[in-house]
Amino acid sequence: MNRAGKAGAAVLAVAALVAVLAPLLVPADALDVTRVTDAPWRPPGAGHWLGTDHAGRSVALLVLQGTGTSLFVGLTAAVLSVGIGTLVGVLSGHFGGLAAGALLRVTDFFLVLPSLVLAIALSTVLPRGLGTIVLAIGLTSWPSTARMVRAQTLTIEARPFVERARALGGGHTHVIGRHVLPSVVPLVLVNATLAVASSIVAESTLAFLGLGDPTRISWGALLHQAQLHGAVPQRAWWFLLPPGVAIVVVVLAFTLVGRALEAVVTPRR
């Protein structure tokens, strides 16, 4: 694993630690708009080293609190998306024929739809909440995984050892479970890591547009609030920059780790 990958992994470890420890780091009442007493729009300084927001809450604590939501949504959405993608990819690659045709047409349908628009539509129609966001992202981002996994499945199934397994009487479950899946898993893992990065960006986009769970703090939701409550006319860069930087750093970390893993699993020719 290369140096960049290690750096990414380190950043992710820190982010995960922050997400887990956030409930301990952030005092219970510090982010409750009805309980805070500080003045709104205080620039960074003593006491609040990242300033305060429109309601007088500490931006630093808000960003810490948002880590958990952003990572959770990113991870679950990626798992959902890669899960669907793998299932569809393996099944269509393995069975072929009519079933594959049908599955592929569905994949194509989702592939050509602009996924952001579809996600916006879904999160508008479904009730607001984390689950909806996860679903909206997961349901719109799986087609590329499906295509990739299908291609891998086809190359695996063309190899002699799979043919031999079939000849010896191995059924569908045996071939998929013992031969195909183990060979696509590395690819799927790499894909999942990269999918987390794009899922976090997607979550931030939806939350920024005001489609997220309005009562939960995530980085995108912070940007939404900053924009809504006038951080721009207030020139309150300290409310806009930290959540934005947090998104960039974590997304970059996931991408670095993903690329590093890709280099590991892809055999050099």
Place this chain on the structure above:
Amino acid sequence: MRVKLCVLLAVATTLGLAAPAATAQAPVILKVAIVQQIDSLNPFLAVFQSSTEINKLMYDYLTAYSADDQAVVEGLARRWEASPDKLTWTFTVPDGKKWSDGEPITAHDVAFTYNLMLTDEAARTANGSFVANFESVTAPDDRTVVIRTKAPQVTMLALDVPIVPRHVWEQVGSVKDYANDRMPVVGSGPFVLTEHVPGQFIKLRANEGYWRGAPKYDELHFVYFQNSDAAVQALAKGEIDLVNRMAPAQFDSLEGKAGVTRNQAQGRRFTELLINPGARTRTGEPIGDGHPALRDVRVRRAIAQAIDLDALVDRVNHGYAEKGAGLVPPVFAKWHWRPEPGQERPFDPDAANAALDAAGHPRGADGTRFSLRLTGRAGRAYDEQAAEHLKRSMSDIGIALDVRLVSDNQLNEATTAATYDLAFSGWATSVDPDFILGLHTCAQRPGADGKGGTTDAYFCDETYDRLYAQQLSEFDEGRRRDLVRQMQARFYDQVPAVVLAYDNALEAYRSDHFARFTTQPAHGGVIMAQNGVWGYYQAEPAEVTAARPRGWGGFAAAGAAMAAVLVAIVAYALRRRATAGERE
């Protein structure tokens, strides 16, 4: 030599492009930011504040309210008198007023409008309360309108009903389906609607033949913005000239900005929290899916008691509001009501908890009694922030809140179909309290098909309706004031909605482009959302500004200089290459 010629050419071209902009007589346009969508441009259907504001620019009412003190002044009618029994009112529409297409405005247009509302239920959607008590409306000649009422009605000089041209609306088949978008739309107001691109802009041009005199500028544009933040930015940059309904943070940010003047006015709007009291249609059919617990007035009172109104004004309105009480804002001091010390419902979560226990809603194992939906508008700063406050306040009394922030139209749908438990709402009030009081009578609930009503609170109370009927026929102002205050006390006591705050109207305009706006009332009044359109109509453009063309001139000069440098560099590079080629 050739190089020099190129440079000269470049300079000439750039200046030539800039020159006409500086000299041509461009129309003077007042550009106003608009954030709320338009529900309809049909004056019989339009309910949204944005739509009624534009309808007011297009159509005059029978009477108007003066800019100084909101006294009743001439509208389409110049004179009026009531019979001794106050049942027959005679209005005189003077000769000489014209529709924007040149047709004369006559008493027949007025009679046509009111009769349309009397005969067609759809035409009563927006302003039905004004004609509910009408017996008949006739026009014996071109100049005279005679209105007979079933009972004496005090609001006869405050009929906020846009009068439409008969010769246009006679051909309209179904009022309910008519969009009123045949441009230019024939009207009687100071401006004529010429173009409407939904979600982008609404253009009106000055009505040169307006009977009060043409406005002092040429065009009035309403430009849509996705959010008020963008609108405020556009104002700061000088792209638009007038913004209202700013958030406190935005208002503060414009402090001391050159060329911008701010206007903090006592508004005539209030923000309320609707509590679905078990919505029913006019015929008594249950409608919507409000939580059954809210039908109990004790529960509604407990919810109201658990809301810290002072904290909301202080933290959410940032002090740019006054604490809510009755339905009429304090700007109309005559009708405004505040609870007496005995009637007051002070903020007291403990008492609210006790009341909910007594009402038979014990806390469950997780400390929750029941859960309610709170519907608000996504993208409205107040709703998003106040929702967080309410969520906390309600959890203090064991009610879990499911906050749902939705689009404008979805919110409207939820309130008209009564598919809410708690919802944010708000109304603009008129000089005469009749409209806002009438909104909460049983008759304002929707018909059997779920359409036709204006209320969103679904209040229906015998005492309230009786008081409403009494005040409507009470011509003694002192006694009427007393009745109006009793009604507000009844509303406060029954809590179909909690009036949260009377918002200050926060407005700002480009004083370098428009020098003066008329406010209503004259002191501490508003420019937009008036009882009338004086703000738009009497806006005075600043002296033809040298500032803007000079700005362009600066750009042109800079552009010319840059072009010159670029040409010089390219020419130099070409020469270098040429000589290099020769050298080889």
